[in-house]
Amino acid sequence: MVAPPFPPTDVSLHAVTDTEAVPIADPSISLVEQIKLRRVKKGPFVAGIAAKTDSENFKDQEKNKDRPAAKRWGDLLTLESRSRKPSSLKAAAKFLAQEGLISLGGGLPSSDYFPFENIGAKVPTIGEFSEEETRVTGQEMTIGKHDVKEGKSVFDLSIALNYGQGTGSAQMLRWVTEHTEIVHDPPYKDWSCVLTPGSSYPLEQVYRMFGNRGDYVLYEEFTFATAVETAFPLGLRPCGVKVDAEGLLPSDLDEILSNWDEKARGAKKPVLLYTVPSGQNPTGATQSESRRREVYSVCQKHNLLIIEDEPYFFLQMDPYGETASAPTTNTEQFLKSLVPSLLSMDVDGRVIRLDSFSKVIAPGSRMGWVVASAEITERITRHNENSVQNPSGIAQVLMHRLLDETWGHEGYFEWLGYIRKEYTRRRNVILKACETYLAPLNGVATWVPPMAGMFLWIQIHPPAGCEDENDLQKIEQKIFDECINEKVLLTPGSWFMAEGKEQLKKNGKLFFRATYAAASEEAMVTAIERFSGALRSVFEIRG
Structure with a gap:
């Protein structure tokens, strides 16, 4: 896909002007095609520096x-x-759209003094995504300082490297809004997007928006450690909700909230639930559609806001052991293969969805976005204006040139299908290694094959009569130390306990997390063999 032609125009100090609603009513036209038609009917996209x-x-x-x-x-x-x-x-910035306006009001430096004439990158051609293919057939993507004036693009370095709005650039905001409409189509009117530097920062923003010191936040009992560590300095306390193979248990969530004792807890009922529904970190669990609807129903009953953190949403996989589905280049078929998001079920505007490119493009891009009701995203925008401002301009213009003008929406979904296939293969490798090296350990290690994400959650069952069997912390530490001796690193499950390591006594279960995201396939097999050796040593397993 090549960049579309753009009319040469001076947009250095103009706000967005394509605000006209364009109805596309034909249901036989795909959402992606409808968006293309909508863009054409709206006419040239004009969004200059700090476009509001x-x-x-x-x-x-x-x-x-x-x-x-x-x-x-x-x-x-x-x-x-x-x-x-x-x-x-x-x-x-809203005044910048006035024709003939000369601005001496803002502190916007002249792009004449930006020491970057252009930046370039070699990126995969659609359908030829591997490193080897990219070396041979990849396309050179060059972003110039004055591409907009020269009619080459709607976004360039003169805009990206200057100050921006708290919403992020209009160019990337258009793309993520369209993407959200294609993938989730939230069933209420006033949803909105705002760009963020990744997902961890907006998580802190949401905590600060809805949590006062001493308040509780609800989490899966095993959860993303950073989510709890971010809340701790703000004085927020964690409350863990039980999980099973499908993730968060709605019945336990309901029981906790129905029996909440403000006097005993020293705090009001929580208003925030943090959850990772797909490929949950660390357990790898994926909530089914019916489970998500049950969770949403409980949140409606207790008027909870849901922080839906979904970095692994597009890494949903076929069940292990089944014949893998053939990769599809059809966007609608690809999307139908995914368990619907909580956002797609949200009739109240109670879901605050955190999205990013960290697990599907690159974490160093520091590019993410929040989807929530306009009332909530407006508050996040105000927060951005007086803190981070917006994601890096270089990151925004690079991502826009790749996703919008080089790949387009269809190309991005093809890329997502490709990396889903790659992670599925990696998952299968580590599971096969577990069958080879952990299964013979007489039930000491068990696992549920993950249906999404990057993590395998291995439960450890200490043999009867094992020394210190009633002190799981000591056993966990012994296993960890022996793993280091064997030159393999897996993460102790207690590091992910929402309520801290003391939860081990209450939970009574011992886990280790392994990732199949980074190591080579050969190295993963060796790592599981070494983990098996560590378990054999700690539990004195022979044979």
Whole structure:
């Protein structure tokens, strides 16, 4: 796919102008094609330095007009969040669209003094994604300082390297809004997107928006360690919810909240649930569609906001042992193969979805976005304006040139299908190694094949009569130390306990997490063999 032609125009100080709603009513046309038609009917996309815009400019207004609005969440906002006011300097950008306006008002440096004439990268051609193929058939992608003036693109270095809006660039905001509409199509009217530097930072923002010191946040009992560590300095306390092979247990969530004792807990009922529904870190569990609907129903009953952290959503896989589905280049078939997101079920605007490119493009891109009700994304935008501003301009223009003008939406979904296939193969390698080296250990190690993500969760069952069998912390440490002696590193499960290592006594289960994301296939097999050796040594298993 080549970049479309763009009319040469001076857009150095213009805001977004393509705000007209364009109805595309033919249901036989795919969502991707509808978006292409919508772009054509809206005409040239004009978005210059610090262009002020929001997702409403890029959504299907006709489809949304009869949908309900989100519930209002202002009464749950903290004093800090309610106190944030719009940036007067950022707000002034709306005047830049006036024809003939000469601006001496902002502190925008001239691009004449940006010491980058162009930047380039070699990227895969659609359908030829491997490193070897990219070396041979990859295409050179060059981004110049004045591509917009020269009619080569809608985004260039003169715009990307200058100051931007708290929403992120209009160019990338258009892309993520369209992507959200294609993949999730939230069933309420006033959803919106805002760009962020990855997902960890907006998670902290959400905590600060809805959590006061001493409040509780609900998590899976084993959860992404950073999610708890981010909350701790803010004075927020974790409450773990039981999990099974499908992840979060709605019945336990309901029981915890139905029996919440404010006096005993020293805090009001929680208003935030943090969950990773697909390929959960660390357990690898994936919530089925029915499980997600049950979780959502419990959250409606108790008026919880759901932080849906989904870095592994597109890494959903065929069940282990089944014949792998043939990779598809059809976008709609690819999307139908995925378990629907909580966002796609959200009729209330209670889901705050954290998305990023960290696990599907590169974590160093520091590019992510939040999808939530416009009321919530407006507060996040205000927070951005007085902190990080927006993701790196270089990251934004690189991602836009790759995803929008080189691959397009269809090409990106083909890429996602490719990496899903690659991670599926890696998962199968580590599972086969477990069958070879861990299965003979008389039931000491068991596991459930993951259906998504990058992690294998291995449960350890100490043999009867094992020394220190009632002190799981000591056993876990012995296994970890012996693993290091065997020159293999797996992560102890207690590192992921929402309520800390003391939870081991209450939980009574011992786990180790292995990842199949980075090591070579040969090295993964060797690592599992060494892990088996460590378990044999600790538990004195012979034969």
